[in-house]
Amino acid sequence: MPAPPTVLQLCPFSAYLESGLNSRFSVVRWFEMAPPAQTAWLAGHAGEVRGVATGGHVGCSNELMRALPELALIAINGVGVDKVDLQLARQRNVRVSTTPGVLTEDVADLAVGLVIGLLRGLAQADAFVRAGSWAGGERPLGRKVSGRRFGILGLGQIGRAIAARLSAFGPVAYSGPARKTVPYTYFADAASLAAASDVLVIACPANASTYHLVNAEVLAGLGPDGYLVNVARGAIVDEVALLAALARGELAGAALDVFANEPHVPEALRSSERVLLTPHVASATVESRTAMADMVLGNLATLLAPG
Numbered sequence: 001m002p003a004p005p006t007v008l009q010l011c012p013f014s015a016y017l018e019s020g021l022n023s024r025f026s027v028v029r030w031f032e033m034a035p036p037a038q039t040a041w042l043a044g045h046a047g048e049v050r051g052v053a054t055g056g057h058v059g060c061s062n063e064l065m066r067a068l069p070e071l072a073l074i075a076i077n078g079v080g081v082d083k084v085d086l087q088l089a090r091q092r093n094v095r096v097s098t099t100p101g102v103l104t105e106d107v108a109d110l111a112v113g114l115v116i117g118l119l120r121g122l123a124q125a126d127a128f129v130r131a132g133s134w135a136g137g138e139r140p141l142g143r144k145v146s147g148r149r150f151g152i153l154g155l156g157q158i159g160r161a162i163a164a165r166l167s168a169f170g171p172v173a174y175s176g177p178a179r180k181t182v183p184y185t186y187f188a189d190a191a192s193l194a195a196a197s198d199v200l201v202i203a204c205p206a207n208a209s210t211y212h213l214v215n216a217e218v219l220a221g222l223g224p225d226g227y228l229v230n231v232a233r234g235a236i237v238d239e240v241a242l243l244a245a246l247a248r249g250e251l252a253g254a255a256l257d258v259f260a261n262e263p264h265v266p267e268a269l270r271s272s273e274r275v276l277l278t279p280h281v282a283s284a285t286v287e288s289r290t291a292m293a294d295m296v297l298g299n300l301a302t303l304l305a306p307g
Contacts, residue, residue, distance in 0.1 A: 005304040006045070008068075010054040013077060017293035021053060024301060042067050050304045051075060053296060056098070057262055057280065059083020065092060073097060073303045075296045078283070079158075080233060082206035097299040101157065102291035103283035108161035110282045111201055111231045114255035115150075115166070118227055118276045119143040119199075143252070145169055151197030153190055153214070154204025154232065155180055162203055162231075173197065176204065190214060194221030199229060206233035216241040219251055227253050231282045234259040243268050246275065257282050 007025040009018075021027050028049075030038065049068045052060050056078030062085050065071065073095045074084055081096060089096050117123060120142040128139050150166040152159045152174040163172045163184055173185040175193040180186075187193040190213050194200050200222055204210050214228065214237045222228060228251065230237055239260050245251040247268070255276040259265050262280060269275050283289065 005050040005300075006048040007051040007053050007300060007304075008049055008064075010052060010060065011058045013053070013055075014289050014293060016290060017077065017296060020293060020297045021300075024297065025051070025304075027053075051300050053077070053300065054083075056080030056083065062088055065089065065094065073300060075299045077292055077296050079103065080206060082233060082235065095303060097296075097303075099292040099295040102295060103288045104157050104161050106285050106288045107158050107203075107231055107282040108165055110257065110278070111162045111203070111229060112165045114229050114231070114257065114276060114278070115169075115199055115201070115227070116145055118229065118253050118255040119145050119148075123276055124273065148198040149173070149196065151175070151187075151193040151200045152184075153193065153200060153202045153236075154210075155182065155184070156203065156205070158231075159203035162201055166201070170198075190218045191221050194218045194226070197222065197226065199227045202228070202230040202232045202236055204232055204236065206235045210236050212236070212238040212241075214238065214242075216245070219245045222251060224250055225252050227251070227255070229255045231257045234262060239266060239269075246272055 004024060004026045006028065007021060008028050008030045009021060011031050033041065046067055047070050050070055050072050052071065052074045054060055054074060054076055056076050060074045065088060071092070071094050074089065076096065076098045079098045079100055081098060084096055086096060121139070125139055128134060146169050148170045150170055150172045152163050152172060155163065155174040155176050159174065163174065166172055173187055173193060173196055175187045175190055187196060202214060216238065219241055242254060243266065246254065253274040257278045258280055265277065269277065283292065
């Protein structure tokens with residue numbers, strides 16, 4: 001019986017996915033090795049590696065891709081490909097797979113939850129009760145969600161799911177590379193969309209064209225009564241501009257599930273009462289993560305199967 005294909009695991013996964021990997025492949029836990037150990041391992045085993053299993057927030061570096069002459073597949077547990085050089089992958093005949101579709105509903109659900117949590121101050125209300133402060137008086141009033149104007153930046157599969165949910169609360173508009181056949185108002189650019197929105201929800205992919213797409217101009221369009229929600233990628237938002245707008249009261253608030261330098265979040269965001277934070281958990285349900293794991297395992301098994 002031939003030896004199972006060697007797969008480099010670049011980040012921790014769920015116990016379910018790790019069990020599946022270990023039962024089907026010869027897994028090297030790359031993320032647990034120090035750089036000198038990685039270099040030494042590559043010197044003797046680089047040619048054995050057929051697959052890389054990674055997360056969308058980690059990807060696969062060009063240096064590592066070039067060091068693996070027999071690499072056939074980078075299997076991403078997620079939908080983001082911004083951490084993989086797709087042009088280099090094509091040049092090296094390396095396939096890149098993701099887990100589309102299975103996480104759409106959960107990401108959209110969290111986006112709506114963040115909108116409600118941000119405007120109604122749910123995190124602060126929870127802390128207020130836990131601290132025993134309720135007996136001393138009422139909390140400040142929140143803001144109404146129903147009737148708000150919602151802008152969706154990026155109307156792909158996830159953006160459409162978010163739009164469908166938010167349309168129950170108020171009018172929805174969107175922006176993206178091209179107009180789509182949908183019952184929502186289209187704006188050609190992010191700044192125009194922001195100016196016509198009370199809540200701007202980011203759902204576009206991270207790439208060269210969307211890097212810092214949400215900048216000072218877009219935030220100014222939202223204005224002091226506007227809110228920003230990001231369930232896409234941290235790189236899409238200029239965090240310096242966001243921090244400045246929050247500090248000056250030029251933005252009512254932000255709800256962020258993703259950050260520029262995860263898992264490191266600027267202290268100014270962590271300490272701000274205007275910000276609701278979650279640790280990149282948009283797809284973090286048992287159901288979605290199980291379906292994603294099955295897709296990762298299936299992609300690896302299909303492409304790396306002998307013969």
